[in-house]
Each structure stands twice: as C-alpha cells, then as structure tokens.
Amino acid sequence: MMEVSIITITYNQKEFVNDTIDSCLKQTFDKDKYEIIISDDGSTDGTQEIIQEYANKYKNIVPLLSKENTGIANNANRAL
Numbered sequence: 667m668m669e670v671s672i673i674t675i676t677y678n679q680k681e682f683v684n685d686t687i688d689s690c691l692k693q694t695f696d697k698d699k700y701e702i703i704i705s706d707d708g709s710t711d712g713t714q715e716i717i718q719e720y721a722n723k724y725k726n727i728v729p730l731l732s733k734e735n736t737g738i739a740n741n742a743n744r745a746l
Contacts, residue, residue, distance in 0.1 A: 668699065670700040672693075672703065674705070674745075675742050676707070677706065679713055687727070702727045702728065703730065705741050706729070707736060707740070708734045
C-alpha cells in the first residue's frame, strides 16, 4: 500500500526533470511506501523520453504522458 504520492507536473522541462526525479528518489522513505506520479503535458523537447527511462528503471514511478499540450490546469488534474 502506498502511503505517500509525490505528484509533479511538467511541460518542456528537459533541463530540470532529472534533478526533480533524482530528488524524489533520494527520499529516505521506504521505496515500497511511496510513488512518484509525473504528469507531462505533451513536451516536445525530450522530457517524456527522460521520464519514461526512469519509469522503466524504477517501479514506483508512474508516468502520465500526454501527446498534446492541454494546459497546466488539465495537466494538474490528470496527475491528481
């Protein structure tokens, strides 16, 4: 059972997404007790590929990848 969900939303943030995910992964919480939900809003700069690489490597990362940009509010609602 997940006790904590870390939710982050992104759009064209290739430059920062590695640091964001790495920071979440460095938490001292038991890895089986938390999930990282990353909702990308149709990035075109390679952000989605980076997120998918992490998701393939870590089972507690949940990628929500969109093919088209729908706006920050829609992206945040999808993540929630």
